[in-house]
Structures are given as structure tokens and as C-alpha cells.
Amino acid sequence: MEDTGKRFNPEKLAAFCIDVQEKAGVPREYAEMVTDNLIMANLRGVDTHGVTRLPIYVERVQAGLINGKAAGTIVMENATTAAYDGQNGLGQVVGTKAMQLCLDKAEREGVAIVTANNSNHFGTASYYAMKALDRDMIGMCVTNSPSLMAPWGGKKVFLGTNPIAFAVPAGEEKPFVLDLATSVVARGAVILASKKGDPIPPTWAMNKEGEPTTDAKEALSGALLPLGGHKGFGLAMVIEVLSAVLAAGPFGPHVGELYNNPNTPQACSHFFMAFRIDRFRPVADFKAEMDQMIREVRTEPLAKGFSKIMVAGEPEANTEADRKANGVPLSDAVVSDLTKLGDSVGVSFADYVKS
Amino acid sequence: MEDTGKRFNPEKLAAFCIDVQEKAGVPREYAEMVTDNLIMANLRGVDTHGVTRLPIYVERVQAGLINGKAAGTIVMENATTAAYDGQNGLGQVVGTKAMQLCLDKAEREGVAIVTANNSNHFGTASYYAMKALDRDMIGMCVTNSPSLMAPWGGKKVFLGTNPIAFAVPAGEEKPFVLDLATSVVARGAVILASKKGDPIPPTWAMNKEGEPTTDAKEALSGALLPLGGHKGFGLAMVIEVLSAVLAAGPFGPHVGELYNNPNTPQACSHFFMAFRIDRFRPVADFKAEMDQMIREVRTEPLAKGFSKIMVAGEPEANTEADRKANGVPLSDAVVSDLTKLGDSVGVSFADYVKS
Numbered sequence: 001m002e003d004t005g006k007r008f009n010p011e012k013l014a015a016f017c018i019d020v021q022e023k024a025g026v027p028r029e030y031a032e033m034v035t036d037n038l039i040m041a042n043l044r045g046v047d048t049h050g051v052t053r054l055p056i057y058v059e060r061v062q063a064g065l066i067n068g069k070a071a072g073t074i075v076m077e078n079a080t081t082a083a084y085d086g087q088n089g090l091g092q093v094v095g096t097k098a099m100q101l102c103l104d105k106a107e108r109e110g111v112a113i114v115t116a117n118n119s120n121h122f123g124t125a126s127y128y129a130m131k132a133l134d135r136d137m138i139g140m141c142v143t144n145s146p147s148l149m150a151p152w153g154g155k156k157v158f159l160g161t162n163p164i165a166f167a168v169p170a171g172e173e174k175p176f177v178l179d180l181a182t183s184v185v186a187r188g189a190v191i192l193a194s195k196k197g198d199p200i201p202p203t204w205a206m207n208k209e210g211e212p213t214t215d216a217k218e219a220l221s222g223a224l225l226p227l228g229g230h231k232g233f234g235l236a237m238v239i240e241v242l243s244a245v246l247a248a249g250p251f252g253p254h255v256g257e258l259y260n261n262p263n264t265p266q267a268c269s270h271f272f273m274a275f276r277i278d279r280f281r282p283v284a285d286f287k288a289e290m291d292q293m294i295r296e297v298r299t300e301p302l303a304k305g306f307s308k309i310m311v312a313g314e315p316e317a318n319t320e321a322d323r324k325a326n327g328v329p330l331s332d333a334v335v336s337d338l339t340k341l342g343d344s345v346g347v348s349f350a351d352y353v354k355s
Numbered sequence: 356m357e358d359t360g361k362r363f364n365p366e367k368l369a370a371f372c373i374d375v376q377e378k379a380g381v382p383r384e385y386a387e388m389v390t391d392n393l394i395m396a397n398l399r400g401v402d403t404h405g406v407t408r409l410p411i412y413v414e415r416v417q418a419g420l421i422n423g424k425a426a427g428t429i430v431m432e433n434a435t436t437a438a439y440d441g442q443n444g445l446g447q448v449v450g451t452k453a454m455q456l457c458l459d460k461a462e463r464e465g466v467a468i469v470t471a472n473n474s475n476h477f478g479t480a481s482y483y484a485m486k487a488l489d490r491d492m493i494g495m496c497v498t499n500s501p502s503l504m505a506p507w508g509g510k511k512v513f514l515g516t517n518p519i520a521f522a523v524p525a526g527e528e529k530p531f532v533l534d535l536a537t538s539v540v541a542r543g544a545v546i547l548a549s550k551k552g553d554p555i556p557p558t559w560a561m562n563k564e565g566e567p568t569t570d571a572k573e574a575l576s577g578a579l580l581p582l583g584g585h586k587g588f589g590l591a592m593v594i595e596v597l598s599a600v601l602a603a604g605p606f607g608p609h610v611g612e613l614y615n616n617p618n619t620p621q622a623c624s625h626f627f628m629a630f631r632i633d634r635f636r637p638v639a640d641f642k643a644e645m646d647q648m649i650r651e652v653r654t655e656p657l658a659k660g661f662s663k664i665m666v667a668g669e670p671e672a673n674t675e676a677d678r679k680a681n682g683v684p685l686s687d688a689v690v691s692d693l694t695k696l697g698d699s700v701g702v703s704f705a706d707y708v709k710s
Contacts, residue, residue, distance in 0.1 A: 210658030303565030
């Protein structure tokens with residue numbers, strides 16, 4: 001995102017997001033869950049998954065396409081596992097509840113898995129995986145998402161850009177937090193190039209005819225390419241299995257869009273896993289080796305064109321430190337969207353964020 | 356591998372492999388475990404991980420760098436988890452014992468994780484994940500491996516090509532079996548190009564100076580590139596965490612080479628996970644949706660230059676059917692290596708494989 005220099009206090013932004021949702025009929029507790037996820041994304045520099053999503057969530061709640069009052073319910077449960085039905089609740093509410101359940105089970109049993117179906121866009125996957133960190137556990141989360149990516153060998157979108165996230169505690173170093181889509185790039189990068197009229201690398205996407213394209217507009221009516229060809233498609237399909245097929249949700253082409261879908265719920269599915277580090281070795285030893293590995297990788301000799309080696313989660317942690325201190329930058333377009341959204345439910349964005 | 360047309364009966368090949376190891380002092384039961392893994396790789400077309408590995412395993416057992424008599428032992432155990440010490444045993448023995456333990460725990464508890472350290476090259480990772488299939492479980496396996504790949508931004512090898520494997524049962528369709536290295540290609544592909552004098556794509560590897568190279572020889576003294584840049588390196592690092600750091604084994608640069616390492620054990624580490632499908636939904640429903648997804652993806656419209664869409668595990672299953680019926684092709688070089696190996700312990704390869 002282009003940083004225009006305008007920074008917003010995250011607590012004030014959060015208060016706005018919570019109140020807007022409450023006005024739209026979302027119980028305060030659930031509005032807080034959604035907001036915590038969005039603000040965390042903005043703080044960590046993942047602005048595509050931050051408050052920019054609030055208007056579409058609220059719109060879908062108001063249209064009855066998301067049940068803002070639903071928290072989901074357990075449909076099958078054992079000591080180490082649960083299948084959670086999201087009851088078409090807000091994705092962050094479903095995700096937060098399901099991951100909480102997973103962490104409590106893992107704390108008691110050593111390892112746990114919880115699936116969730118009938119859910120919606122739930123923000124960044126790493127948000128849920130990171131809930132494991134304070135408990136000295138490793139967290140994992142994957143989700144399916146609407147079709148954007150062609151199968152390897154195919155030309156029509158089938159699976160989503162299905163992300164995978166892992167969070168691993170370190171000692172003195174920042175936690176290792178991986179969160180990646182299984183496409184080469186996010187669709188947002190293609191949209192941006194299209195708006196600017198810039199060409200895109202031929203490895204990003206294909207056109208409608210199934211040929212690699214450098215024309216961003218053509219790419220948008222074609223399909224994103226999976227990370228590393230057949231490998232990325234294989235990973236995306238594993239993620240579809242773990243989320244949709246295991247959770248008894250619809251897969252790939254049968255998942256609803258978040259935008260431009262005024263008729264049907266999304267029916268996303270998620271998979272959450274956590275396990276205790278101390279079931280395998282003392283936590284202090286584990287963290288010391290994490291620190292050692294991170295430090296050794298960081299001091300490796302640099303390749304041409306690089307000034308630094310960073311490990312997953314490090315750029316985001318740096319951004320978080322900066323934005324916690326100096327505020328979250330929002331583009332004029334996002335500010336305008338939030339202002340309109342606030343006005344529509346009688347809440348003034350400008351009043352909330354003024355200093 | 357170039358198929359020269361010479362096919363070998365897998366049972367006869369197996370008998371040879373078992374007897375050679377026994378002559379080298381490996382207990383028969385363990386020799387069978389190693390052999391089953393190697394022959395399965397050859398049957399499924401993964402010839403790089405087949406009987407071509409037998410000579411180096413036997414050489415390292417004879418040199419005392421692998422303890423052929425060790426089976427490993429549990430050092431920490433709970434209902435759902437175990438930390439296994441491989442005691443420098445043959446990788447396939449450690450892997451088979453650890454995965455067995457994992458499956459038994461998962462059958463009782465729903466989900467289980469077993470780590471193993473002090474191990475050696477264990478063949479294909481998917482072999483262990485696939486042990487879950489008959490029990491209607493999903494299996495996962497990752498392992499670390501000797502340094503071959505530079506970190507994103509670095510120019511010196513740090514992590515191995517750390518593979519990840521998942522095995523998922525289907526109904527009428529073949530199981531979904533994913534097994535991929537986190538590098539763009541295996542080092543074997545670069546070695547092959549180097550031998551032929553062919554150029555390689557600049558996306559495969561970098562030279563010693565950390566620049567992308569199309570010269571296979573330069574690439575061999577440089578480093579392989581991770582799948583999808585920073586994404587593949589992030590995945591490889593998660594795999595290093597799950598295997599080495601969790602299992603209390605050495606990471607990346609501290610793992611021993613399989614070849615050209617006459618002094619130290621490899622000290623590889625592995626991670627095994629399995630969970631019951633019926634803890635989340637009825638197995639029959641799960642398998643029906645797997646079948647539906649596989650069938651839908653297979654009938655998607657094709658991209659330019661493709662004649663077919665296949666899902667992970669499908670090409671290997673087709674090869675397996677062919678090779679079970681018609682035998683395993685071995686190159687003259689492999690036949691020569693096995694013949695020499697057999698002669699060194701008083702076992703005639705030609706006698707074992709004659710029809």
C-alpha cells in the first residue's frame with residue numbers, strides 16, 4: 001500500500017470498527033474478534049487483510065449473507081479433535097472460537113486439530129496460528145478460498161490461493177511466522193498492475209486461452225498461476241483437502257466469492273492445528289535452537305541485489321513495532337470507504353480517529 | 356531415468372537387497388524395511404530414491420557411519436506424542452518404527468505426532484505418509500536434509516531441499532499423494548544437465564557469486580533456488596523447525612552429507628503426523644468428496660501445451676501399476692553398481708534377478 005503519510009491510532013480505529021459492526025447488529029464480543037484480526041493485519045503491514053475488508057463484511061451482514069450473530073457450534077468432538085460448524089458466522093468469529101478450542105485441547109492432550117465449515121472470509125491465517133505462541137505451542141492454520149487459480153495443466157480457475165500459516169515461538173528472536181498463498185502472487189498485485197497499466201511477469205498468470213500473459217487486464221479474466229507450477233497446485237490441493245474435504249465443506253469452484261456475490265454465503269472451510277513443544281523437548285532448548293538457526297541464517301553471505309536476509313515474520317514484526325508507535329497508515333481510498341460505511345450506520349469516522 | 360528396456364522383477368530385486376544388507380550385518384527385519392522403501396520408490400517411478408541408494412547405505416553401515424543394528428528408542432512419550440531417538444540407525448528403520456508408533460497413537464487418540472532425531476537418509480517421505488492410507492487416516496511426513504539451497508537473499512547453501520509429503524485416501528480414485536522438495540528442482544536435475552552439457556533455466560540455481568546461472572556446472576558449486584523464492588525458503592524453514600528443531604537434531608548446515616562424507620553420521624531428523632478422518636466426518640462421505648474433487652479437476656479445460664490434468668500421486672500410481680506388471684527398469688549404471696555391491700559381499704546380482 002502507498003503510505004500517504006496519514007497515520008491512524010490503532011485503538012481509535014478499532015473502536016470505530018467495533019461500533020460500526022454493533023450498529024449493524026453484530027454482538028459487541030464478535031465485533032471485537034473481527035476487529036482484533038483486522039487491526040493486527042494492518043499493524044503487521046498486511047493491509048490487504050486489514051480494515052479495508054470491514055465494508056464488505058458489514059454489507060454482507062446487513063444483506064443477511066453472513067449471520068453476524070452466529071458463533072458456530074461443535075458438531076463432533078473428542079479429546080484431541082473437533083468439527084466445528086460456523087453456522088455462516090463472521091469468519092473471524094468462527095476462526096477465533098475454533099482456534100481457542102484447538103489450543104485448549106492441545107494444552108490438555110499435547111496435540112489437537114479442529115476443522116470448521118460454513119464460515120466466511122476470516123482475515124489472515126497467521127492470526128490464528130499466532131494464538132499458539134504465548135502458550136509455547138506451534139500453531140498451524142489453513143483455509144480454502146474462492147477460485148482464482150488454475151490447476152496445473154488447466155486454464156480455468158479451480159482452487160483459491162489457499163494460504164498456509166505456521167507460527168513458531170523463538171527465544172530472544174521474534175517468533176517465526178509464515179503465512180503464504182499458494183499462488184505466485186496475490187490477485188491484488190495483478191489488479192494493481194492493471195490499474196497502473198504496467199505489464200506483469202509471465203510467471204504470474206495466464207489469459208483465458210491458458211497462455212502465460214504479461215497483460216494484467218488479460219490476466220484478470222484468466223487465472224493466477226500456482227507457486228512453482230505443479231508443486232504449488234499440489235500444496236493448494238492439500239490445503240483444500242485439510243480445510244474443505246475434511247470439514248465437510250464445498251471445495252474450490254463451489255466456494256462463494258467475497259465480493260460481487262450478492263446471493264449466496266461463501267461457505268469457506270478452515271483447519272486449525274496446535275501442539276505443545278514440551279512434549280518433544282524442553283521449551284527452553286527448543287527456543288535456544290530457534291534463536292541459533294535464525295541468527296545463523298541472517299548472517300549468511302548475501303546474494304547479488306540483496307542487502308539483508310530476513311526470516312518469515314521478521315518484516316511483519318518490524319512493521320508492527322513501527323505502527324504500534326506511529327500509527328497505521330491508511331490510503332485516502334480506504335479512509336473514504338470507512339467514512340461512507342460509518343455514515344451509513346450513523347457513526348463518524350472522523351470523530352473516532354481525531355487526536 | 357532413461358528406460359533402456361531392461362526390466363527387473365521387483366520381488367527378485369528385493370531379495371537381493373535384503374540379502375546384501377544381511378551380509379553386511381543388518382538384521383533381516385531391518386533390511387526388509389529398507390528394501391520395502393527402496394522398491395516402492397522404484398515401482399512408483401521415483402528412481403532417484405530407489406535401489407540406486409543401496410550401495411551408499413551399505414558402505415556407510417560397513418564404515419560404521421550408520422548403525423545397521425539400531426532400531427531407535429523412545430525418549431519421551433505421551434498418549435498423542437513421542438520423541439524418538441534413531442540411535443544412528445538406518446533411516447528407513449527409524450522412519451518405519453516412528454511412523455508405526457505415530458499411527459498406533461493416532462488410531463487410539465485421533466491425532467498423533469512423532470519426531471525422530473539421530474537418523475539417516477530415509478528414502479521417499481511419501482512412503483511413511485502412505486502408511487496412513489489403509490487405516491483411513493491422513494498421513495504427513497517431513498524431513499530435513501543436507502544443505503543444498505540458499506536462503507532467500509543469500510548465496511550460500513543453508514537448508515536442504517526439505518521435502519513435504521501428505522497422503523490422503525480417496526474412494527474409487529487413487530489416493531492423493533503429494534511429495535515435493537521445497538527447491539525448484541532436485542539437485543539430480545542439475546547434475547544430469549551438467550553431464551549432458553545442457554544449459555539450465557535461470558530459475559533453478561545460482562552460482563557461487565549468488566547470481567542466477569544457466570550453467571549447470573557453475574550451479575553445482577553454487578546453490579539451488581527455493582521454490583517460489585521467499586515462499587519456498589519459508590516452507591523449507593518450517594520443515595526444518597518441525598523436523599530438526601522440534602526433534603532436538605542439528606539444523607541445516609550441521610546435517611551430514613550422505614555422499615562424500617566418510618567421517619560423520621548424517622544426524623537427520625524427521626516429523627511424522629497422522630489423524631483419523633472419522634473424527635471429523637464419516638469416512639465414506641470424505642472419500643466421496645475426494646473422488647468428486649479429483650474428477651472435477653481432471654475434467655477442467657486444458658491450458659496450451661497440456662494434454663491432461665493429473666492430481667498428485669496419479670502419475671506414480673500409473674507407473675506402479677505398469678512396473679508391478681512389467682518389472683522395474685534399471686539403467687546399466689545402476690545394474691553395474693548393484694553387481695559390484697553384491698560381489699563385495701559374496702552375493703551375485705545376476706543370479707538373483709535371472710528369470
